[in-house]
Amino acid sequence: MKTFEYARAESPADAVRKFAPGAMYLGGGTNLVDLMRLGVARPDHLVDVSRLPLDAVEEAGDRVRIGAAVRNSDLAAHPLIRSRYPMLARALLAGASGQVRNMATVAGNLLQRTRCAYFQDVTRPCNKREPGSGCPAIEGDHTNLAILGASHACVATHPSDMAVALAALDAEVHVTGPGGDKIIPMPGLHRLPGDAPERDTVLDPGDLITGVELPAPPPGASLYRKVRERASFAFALASIAAVLDVRDGTVAGCRIALGSLAHAPWRAERAEQVLVGGPATGEAFLTAAEAELEQARALPRNAFKVPLARNLIVRALEELAS
Amino acid sequence: MDITLKVNGVSRTVAVDPRTSLLDLLRERLGLIGAKKGCDHGQCGACTVLIDGRRANACLALAVAMDGREITTVEGLAQGDDLHPLQAAFIEHDAFQCGYCTPGQLCSAAGMLGEPGPSAVTGDILVDPDLTPEEIRERMSGNLCRCGAYVNIVSAIAEVAP
Ligand SMILES: Cc1cc2nc3c(=O)[nH]c(=O)nc-3n(C[C@H](O)[C@H](O)[C@H](O)COP(=O)(O)OP(=O)(O)OC[C@H]3O[C@@H](n4cnc5c(N)ncnc54)[C@H](O)[C@@H]3O)c2cc1C
Ligand code: SF4
Ligand code: FES
Ligand code: FES
Numbered sequence: 001m002k003t004f005e006y007a008r009a010e011s012p013a014d015a016v017r018k019f020a021p022g023a024m025y026l027g028g029g030t031n032l033v034d035l036m037r038l039g040v041a042r043p044d045h046l047v048d049v050s051r052l053p054l055d056a057v058e059e060a061g062d063r064v065r066i067g068a069a070v071r072n073s074d075l076a077a078h079p080l081i082r083s084r085y086p087m088l089a090r091a092l093l094a095g096a097s098g099q100v101r102n103m104a105t106v107a108g109n110l111l112q113r114t115r116c117a118y119f120q121d122v123t124r125p126c127n128k129r130e131p132g133s134g135c136p137a138i139e140g141d142h143t144n145l146a147i148l149g150a151s152h153a154c155v156a157t158h159p160s161d162m163a164v165a166l167a168a169l170d171a172e173v174h175v176t177g178p179g180g181d182k183i184i185p186m187p188g189l190h191r192l193p194g195d196a197p198e199r200d201t202v203l204d205p206g207d208l209i210t211g212v213e214l215p216a217p218p219p220g221a222s223l224y225r226k227v228r229e230r231a232s233f234a235f236a237l238a239s240i241a242a243v244l245d246v247r248d249g250t251v252a253g254c255r256i257a258l259g260s261l262a263h264a265p266w267r268a269e270r271a272e273q274v275l276v277g278g279p280a281t282g283e284a285f286l287t288a289a290e291a292e293l294e295q296a297r298a299l300p301r302n303a304f305k306v307p308l309a310r311n312l313i314v315r316a317l318e319e320l321a322s
Numbered sequence: 323m324d325i326t327l328k329v330n331g332v333s334r335t336v337a338v339d340p341r342t343s344l345l346d347l348l349r350e351r352l353g354l355i356g357a358k359k360g361c362d363h364g365q366c367g368a369c370t371v372l373i374d375g376r377r378a379n380a381c382l383a384l385a386v387a388m389d390g391r392e393i394t395t396v397e398g399l400a401q402g403d404d405l406h407p408l409q410a411a412f413i414e415h416d417a418f419q420c421g422y423c424t425p426g427q428l429c430s431a432a433g434m435l436g437e438p439g440p441s442a443v444t445g446d447i448l449v450d451p452d453l454t455p456e457e458i459r460e461r462m463s464g465n466l467c468r469c470g471a472y473v474n475i476v477s478a479i480a481e482v483a484p
Contacts, residue, residue, distance in 0.1 A: 006386045028382075077437075096364075098433070099364075099367060100382075
């Protein structure tokens with residue numbers, strides 16, 4: 001590991017002030033320390049933001065504010081989240097292990113990096129790690145990489161479970177930084193790779209996530225489902241966060257976000273549009289899933305994700321409708 | 323950098339390189355070799371310790387970030403010659419073979435018993451569930467055992483679970 005200077009921030013403003021060129025913020029470290037050990041992340045300074053007083057989950061009218069330093073396990077166990085946003089609690093509990101969730105913070109979870117094996121291996125080229133060096137995943141192992149919104153430069157997926165639920169809930173990410181404060185609506189935090197896969201998000205250098213705000217939960221039944229290679233403690237091959245509001249057999253409202261299929265949590269807007277105002281039938285669900293996945297571009301080894309995503313959407317909606 | 327932390331009840335002040343993990347600090351500087359290095363990536367749980375009473379992977383924690391924290395390792399679970407109930411249950415149930423994963427399993431189980439709330443397999447998310455074998459398996463999924471002693475590990479923990 002390359003050496004670096006360590007400093008602890010006392011307040012969000014202090015964190016931004018301490019963010020020198022070459023610095024990175026440190027949350028629970030569960031992703032960053034690993035990437036530093038692999039030589040993928042090489043910060044000159046670490047600004048520890050894990051003890052900032054951003055550790056509360058609070059009601060604000062019909063909204064809920066979550067501090068950036070809240071641990072994933074505390075968020076999942078919080079009564080407000082369990083009762084009002086069960087899909088978010090489910091998404092958190094589907095991720096990582098008890099140990100990792102105890103360390104991981106909300107901000108760190110959002111900003112965790114792809115699990116693409118080439119990205120993590122500094123002996124291989126990778127446009128995300130080394131812009132312009134190439135993308136060996138396109139010809140090589142892309143089994144768990146993107147089928148939606150990828151580019152010729154990068155086919156990586158964002159691996160977070162929590163971010164998928166936040167995308168379905170229209171959460172807002174609150175940020176402070178050298179350029180002032182801003183509010184970024186999900187799923188707008190993460191970018192598609194385009195020609196600049198080195199940029200995962202729309203954040204600028206020194207931007208500090210201070211929290212996440214959830215609007216009132218949308219009406220209807222909700223769920224989070226994750227498909228993975230083993231029953232627990234594995235990243236998703238595909239996941240879905242869905243909300244369905246059926247009135248008299250008609251879809252009054254619908255939210256669908258897909259995980260591990262794109263460089264960002266993927267809001268299935270085409271499917272939502274097809275469904276709203278129509279019948280809540282298996283046939284309609286299939287039509288909606290197919291409308292969304294028309295834009296899928298699979299590679300040879302991840303073509304299985306197209307039917308997987310289709311079946312996941314249909315099954316989730318059928319379960320919510322019944 | 324100088325940091326002070328309480329390890330198994332004893333206050334320790336040490337000068338650490340910022341790159342040192344909590345795991346390397348415990349094993350190589352403080353002589354506490356109970357926590358094991360299985361993968362150094364958060365994937366196996368062999369390095370599990372309690373940080374302020376909560377289970378965590380010592381391989382992913384930077385020692386400098388632990389200033390002021392209380393750390394409990396497997397060496398700190400027993401009270402003198404009295405084994406921790408989980409340790410006694412592991413012996414009783416033959417819950418290990420080579421023993422490499424055992425310190426991590428014990429610390430993880432000790433932490434897990436203090437974590438009510440739902441898990442990924444809980445039916446009603448509003449209710450804190452009973453620790454059935456299914457719940458225990460899910461909650462312990464961050465601890466791998468190469469010897470496959472899982473069946474006995476789960477029964478040992480179930481005996482201690484409320
Ligand atoms: C073995 C293993 C299995 C896992 N399985 C899953 C899984 O199934 N599903 C899943 O979703 N995740 C999984 N994870 C990933 C885990 O959820 C993330 O590592 C964790 O959420 C990151 O949070 P952290 O606080 O530790 O972030 P850190 O590692 O500290 O930081 C991550 C990134 O966020 C930045 N950062 C941190 N805080 C802030 C802030 N306030 N403002 C701006 N930038 C900030 C850091 O600079 C860094 O770039 C797994 C991890 C491991 C090790
Ligand atoms: S898919 Fe993206 S992260 Fe993976 S090797 Fe290609 S450029 Fe790198
Ligand atoms: S050594 Fe820490 S989890 Fe494997
Ligand atoms: S007893 Fe050998 S690894 Fe678990």
